[in-house]
Amino acid sequence: xxxxxxxxxxxxxxxxxxxxxxxxxxxxxxxxxxxxxxxxxxxxxxxxxxxxxxxxxxxxxxxxxxxxxxxxxxxxxxxxxxxxxxxxxxxxxxxxxxxxxxxxxxxxxxxxxxxxxxxxxxxxxxxxxxxxxxxxxxxxxxxxxxxxxxxxxxxxxxxxxxxxxxxxxxxxxxxxxxxxxxxxxxxxxxxxxxxxxxxxxxxxxxxxxxxxxxxxxxxxxxxxxxxxxxxxxxxxxxxxxxxxxxxxxxxxxxxxx
Amino acid sequence: xxxxxxxxxxxxxxxxxxxxxxxxxxxxxxxxxxxxxxxxxxxxxxxxxxxxxxxxxxxxxxxxxxxxxxxxxxxxxxxxxxxxxxxxxxxxxxxxxxxxxxxxxxxxxxxxxxxxxxxxxxxxxxxxxxxxxxxxxxxxxxxxxxxxxxxxxxxxxxxxxxxxxxxxxxxxxxxxxxxxxxxxxxxxxxxxxxxxxxxxxxxxxxxxxxxxxxxxxxxxxxxxxxxxxxxxxxxxxxxxxxxxxxxxxxxxxxxxxxxxxxxxxxxxxxxxxxxxxxxxxxxxxxxxxxxxxxxxxxxxxxxxxxxxxxxxxxxxxxxxxxxxxxxxxxxxxxxxxxxxxxxxxxxxxxxxxxxxxxxxxxxxxxxxxxxxxxxxxxxxxxxxxxxxxxxxxxxxxxxxxxxxxxxxxxxxxxxxxxxxxxxxxxxxxxxxxxxxxxxxxxxxxxxxxxxxxx
Numbered sequence: 276x277x278x279x280x281x282x283x284x285x286x287x288x289x290x291x292x293x294x295x296x297x298x299x300x301x302x303x304x305x306x307x308x309x310x311x312x313x314x315x316x317x318x319x320x321x322x323x324x325x326x327x328x329x330x331x332x333x334x335x336x337x338x339x340x341x342x343x344x345x346x347x348x349x350x351x352x353x354x355x356x357x358x359x360x361x362x363x364x365x366x367x368x369x370x371x372x373x374x375x376x377x378x379x380x381x382x383x384x385x386x387x388x389x390x391x392x393x394x395x396x397x398x399x400x401x402x403x404x405x406x407x408x409x410x411x412x413x414x415x416x417x418x419x420x421x422x423x424x425x426x427x428x429x430x431x432x433x434x435x436x437x438x439x440x441x442x443x444x445x446x447x448x449x450x451x452x453x454x455x456x457x458x459x460x461x462x463x464x465x466x467x468x469x470x471x472x473x474x475x476x477x478x479x480x481x482x483x484x485x486x487x488x489x490x491x492x493x494x495x496x497x498x499x500x501x502x503x504x505x506x507x508x509x510x511x512x513x514x515x516x517x518x519x520x521x522x523x524x525x526x527x528x529x530x531x532x
Numbered sequence: 533x534x535x536x537x538x539x540x541x542x543x544x545x546x547x548x549x550x551x552x553x554x555x556x557x558x559x560x561x562x563x564x565x566x567x568x569x570x571x572x573x574x575x576x577x578x579x580x581x582x583x584x585x586x587x588x589x590x591x592x593x594x595x596x597x598x599x600x601x602x603x604x605x606x607x608x609x610x611x612x613x614x615x616x617x618x619x620x621x622x623x624x625x626x627x628x629x630x631x632x633x634x635x636x637x638x639x640x641x642x643x644x645x646x647x648x649x650x651x652x653x654x655x656x657x658x659x660x661x662x663x664x665x666x667x668x669x670x671x672x673x674x675x676x677x678x679x680x681x682x683x684x685x686x687x688x689x690x691x692x693x694x695x696x697x698x699x700x701x702x703x704x705x706x707x708x709x710x711x712x713x714x715x716x717x718x719x720x721x722x723x724x725x726x727x728x729x730x731x732x733x734x735x736x737x738x739x740x741x742x743x744x745x746x747x748x749x750x751x752x753x754x755x756x757x758x759x760x761x762x763x764x765x766x767x768x769x770x771x772x773x774x775x776x777x778x779x780x781x782x783x784x785x786x787x788x789x790x791x792x793x794x795x796x797x798x799x800x801x802x803x804x805x806x807x808x809x810x811x812x813x814x815x816x817x818x819x820x821x822x823x824x825x826x827x828x829x830x831x832x833x834x835x836x837x838x839x840x841x842x843x844x845x846x847x848x849x850x851x852x853x854x855x856x857x858x859x860x861x862x863x864x865x866x867x868x869x870x871x872x873x874x875x876x877x878x879x880x881x882x883x884x885x886x887x888x889x890x891x892x893x894x895x896x897x898x899x900x901x902x903x904x905x906x907x908x909x910x911x912x913x914x915x916x917x918x919x920x921x922x923x924x925x926x927x928x929x930x931x932x933x934x935x936x937x938x939x940x941x942x943x944x945x946x947x948x949x950x951x952x953x954x955x956x957x958x959x960x961x962x963x964x965x966x967x968x969x970x971x972x973x974x975x976x977x978x979x980x981x982x983x984x985x986x
Contacts, residue, residue, distance in 0.1 A: 420912060432922075434897065449912035454879050457909040464902045465922045468894040472922040476907060479915035 307331065307517050310342075321347040322354045324376060329355040329516050334363045335527055341367040350376025350405065357515050359524050360387035360395055361531045367396040374401065374408035374439075383428075385414040386511035388504075388531050391421035400429040403436040403470070410441040412461075415507045420453020430472055431464040439467070443474035448481055448504060501532045545569060548693055555661050555696075560673060568682040568692030575686040582810055582839050582870075587756060587784045646713065653709050655740070656702040660729055663700035672700065675731060679762040679790045679818075687758040687786045691727055695760065698728035701742065705735035705766070712741035712774075712960060730761040734769040736794070741772040743960065755782045755809070763791035765799050767821060774802040776963060777811075778970065781837060785811040795821030795850070802958045803830040805842050806970060814872060816845035819853035819884075830859040831955040834867030834899070835974060843872035843890075843904075848881035848914065859890040860952055864974075866898035873905045877914035884911075888918040893951055895924065895944070945975050 310316065310332045322328045326349075334340065340363060348354050356370060372381045383399045401410040412428040430441035443461040461474040481503055489499045508528060515521045548569050552562035577584070650657040656668060664672055682692035699715050715730070734740055744761075757779060765771045771791070779785050785808040791799040801815045817826035828844040846855040861869040871890045892901035907916045925947050933943035948971060949956075956964040 418912070451912065452882070453912050454910055455912050458906065459916075459918070460904070460906040461918070461920075462902070462904050463920065463922050464900075465892070465894060466900045468897050468899065468924040470923065472920075474903070474905075474918070474920045476905075476916065476918040478907065478909060478917075480913055 307515075307520070309333065309517075309520055315342050316344045316346075318343065319345045319347075321349060322352040322379075324349040325351045327353050327355075329357065331515055331517075331520055331524075332356065332358045332368065333524070333527070334358070334360040334366050334368075339363070339365045341369075343369040345371045345373070346381075347373045347375050348379040348381055351378050352376065353380040354382070355514065355516075356381075356383040357511060358383070358385040358387070358397070359512070359527070360385065360389070360397075361528055362388070362390065363393060363395065365394045365396075367398075369398040371400045372402070372410075373404060374410065374436075375404050376408075377405040378407045378409075379405045380409040382411040382514070383413070384411070384511045384514055385416070385426075386508040386528075387414065387416040387424070388419075388508075388528065389416065389422035389424050390419045390531075394423040396425045398425075398427045400431065401441065402431045402433060403439045403441065403467075404433050405439070406436060407438040408436060409439065412441075412443045413511070414445040414447075415511055416445070417448045417450055417504050417508075418455050418457060419450045420455060423456040425458040425460075427458075427460045427462070428474070429462040429464065430474075432467045432470045432472060434466045436467050437469040440471040442472070445476045445478075446507065447476075447478035448507065449479065450481075450500065452480070504532060543569065543572070543690075543693065551694065551696070555664075557661075557664060558669060558673075561664065561676075564677070565693050565695075568689045571682045572686060572689035572693055575689055578685045581812060582841055584784055584786075584810055586809065646711070649711060650701075650709060650713065654704050654707050655709050655713075656700070657713055658700055660698045660700045660731060661696075668700065668702060671702065671733065672731065675733065675762065675764060676729075677760070677762070679764070679792055680760050680788050684788070688760065688788055691729070691758045691760045691788070695727045695729040698759070699730045699732070699742075699744075701732040701740065703732075703734045703738040703740050703769075706737045707735075708739035709741075712743050712772075714743040715745070726757055726759075728759045730759070730763075732762070732771065732773075733764045734766050734771050734797075736766040737768040738766060739770045741774070743963070744773070744775045745777045755784055757783055757785045757787060757808075759787045761787070761789035761815075763789075763799065765791060765793040765797040765824075767794040768796040769794070770798040770800075772800040772802065773815075774959060774963075776804040776959070776967065777807065777813075778804075779807040779811075781807060781809055783808040785813065787811075787813050789813070789815040790818065791816070791826070792818045792820055793824040793826060796823050797821060798825040799827075801826070801828040801830070801844065802955070803828065803842070803844075804955065804959075804967065805830070805832045805840055806967075806974075807838075808840065809838060811838075811840045811842060813841075814843045814845050814874075816847070817855065818847045818849060819855065819881075820849050822850045823852040823854075824850060825854050827856045828858065829955055829958055831952050832859070832861045832869050832871070833971065833974060834861070834863045834869040836865040836867060838867045839870075840868070841870040841872065843870075843874075845874040846876070846886060848875070848877040848884045848886065850880055851882045851884065853881060853884040855886045857886075857888040857890075858954070860955065861890070861892040861901055862895065862948060862951065863892065863899035863901045864895035866896075868900040869902070871901075871903045871905070871920075873918075875905075875907045875916060877909040877911055877916070879910045881909075881911050882913040884914050886914070886916040888916075888920075890920045891951070892920075892922040893924065893948070894922065895948075941975070945972060948975060 308330045381401050389395050399412050414426055426445055428443040445459055459476045463472040486499050512521055512524050548565045647657055677692055680688055682689040793799050799817050805811050826846055832840045832842045834840040844857045857873050859871050863869045873888050875886045888905055890903050894901050901922050903920045905918050930943050
């Protein structure tokens with residue numbers, strides 16, 4: 276019997292009246308797919324056996340946006356999703372990845388900056404069917420007062436996925452004191468005994484003692500905070516396989532900090 | 533079934549009035565029960581609940597009919613349960629009481645002695661019905677079902693309508709009771725069982741340890757338990773509330789527990805869930821005053837045919853509050869365990885901290901363990917951390933222990949005992965010993981190893 280969630284936890288993403296019109300991007304034979312705003316992937320697609328695929332999602336313009344994607348990952352294939360969120364009033368991204376084949380793997384890694392009045396909703400579900408399949412759902416983020424963020428990560432180990440492992444982790448930094456709405460719900464569903472599932476979440480203000488220490492080295496508080504945030508987000512950016520895109524993302528984030 | 537009268541007419545206002553009159557309750561309580569009955573009839577089942585289709589809600593009246601001897605014959609008690617009693621070494625008289633065969637278990641003397649000791653320290657302790665006939669009636673009226681309101685969900689409304697038995701404890705300011713109060717010793721109090729209500733009030737700087745339930749399985753032909761526990765912890769007061777629930781495997785255990793903690797106060801929940809067919813139990817702490825603290829330590833063991841949905845909730849509502857939730861689950865023989873936690877921090881909860889950890893041990897491939905934690909924060913200066921792990925006993929661990937001369941079965945038992953060690957340490961000795969026996973017994977029923985499936 277699959278457990279049902281408490282009613283206050285939003286199960287379905289918010290439905291918005293006005294949404295950006297999206298055009299669909301072809302996924303065939305591309306190793307790195309960059310999804311700009313106003314673009315989306317097909318609703319259902321697959322990463323064929325042995326293939327390696329990376330999708331880089333960029334959210335930056337401040338528009339309302341909703342994306343939903345379902346992917347099947349076949350034996351030995353791997354899918355890497357990198358989500359970079361640096362602006363948007365109401366952005367919803369919903370990924371459902373089914374690791375169907377043995378030794379299939381998926382990583383969904385997100386870096387987000389959620390500013391005042393922005394609302395970000397990220398939902399990722401990874402289902403393990405194949406044996407020795409691996410998953411990672413990771414988010415590194417920064418929130419400003421007045422921001423709203425929902426991060427829902429689900430790893431679902433189905434019967435028969437022996438030897439699989441999955442991990443969910445989120446680290447949220449608060450830029451300064453104030454009122455926000457921060458929801459983290461990392462779920463692990465497990466029907467198989469020979470698996471390892473872990474999750475961890477931490478959220479809090481930037482460590483004051485570290486800030487004080489760096490101040491004594493002659494840096495001002497603003498620069499110190501930017502350094503700490505960049506260091507965290509760089510971990511996610513460095514996963515992008517294309518250096519040009521990495522550079523583009525770095526520039527994009529620089530203007531936001 | 534001896535002494536049972538099935539009433540198919542459903543739960544009626546007349547029956548509620550009959551219950552209230554038989555208990556000689558004040559008018560406000562009767563009116564409250566009737567109001568709850570209306571709410572119960574209107575309320576839908578909570579959307580997030582597990583499947584409880586095996587529970588016949590139309591027959592609830594059978595469970596609450598006052599004056600019925602809820603006994604059965606020893607032969608009707610399931611053989612597996614009788615064997616468990618025997619293997620746990622429980623005294624015969626106690627076995628029969630726990631199995632619902634005997635209406636009396638000879639703990640009355642202990643109960644009265646505990647009452648006397650509590651009274652000497654200035655603490656009032658009795659069942660709720662008795663307390664309603666005393667000077668504490670206005671206090672009960674002020675607090676009864678204010679923390680857990682009947683509007684909350686269908687079973688809270690049902691509880692409000694038909695509650696019976698339970699404990700009332702009042703600890704005056706700056707009083708510390710050194711011996712733990714144990715509701716077990718008054719299990720034979722009239723009406724204790726299905727819908728008991730516990731109300732504990734600690735005035736500022738008071739201290740108390742209250743123990744509810746027992747680790748031996750308790751059998752009852754009625755299959756619904758919808759109790760309620762309301763705990764009010766005053767400023768600087770400290771309450772430890774320990775529970776071991778081991779209902780028989782036909783039971784739907786839909787219990788609601790909540791504590792409200794004032795400034796500088798502390799609530800400690802120690803909770804073990806071992807039995808029942810379905811359990812939904814999430815003790816909640818409302819940290820209403822500055823620097824209030826809560827901690828929850830729970831163990832859940834789910835075996836064949838069991839669905840145990842347990843966890844804890846914390847609401848941080850004031851500055852400088854802290855909470856810790858630690859939970860352990862063991863699932864085996866096709867059992868299902870769900871751990872849920874909900875930690876919310878309001879805008880006032882600045883400089884507050886929360887930590888949640890849950891570990892699940894799955895002992896075979898038929899079983900299921902899910903963890904559903906959630907953190908909701910509305911203030912930036914709230915620090916929360918969460919970690920969890922789901923998995924089985926590693927081959928390396930088993931191989932290491934076997935290399936030290938242990939059999940595979942003994943190695944599994946050792947690991948399981950170590951897994952719940954933190955919990956057992958928090959229990960009084962006699963409870964810890966009984967719980968360990970119970971755990972060993974459960975493990976013996978079917979040797980489980982990681983290699984079995986290969």
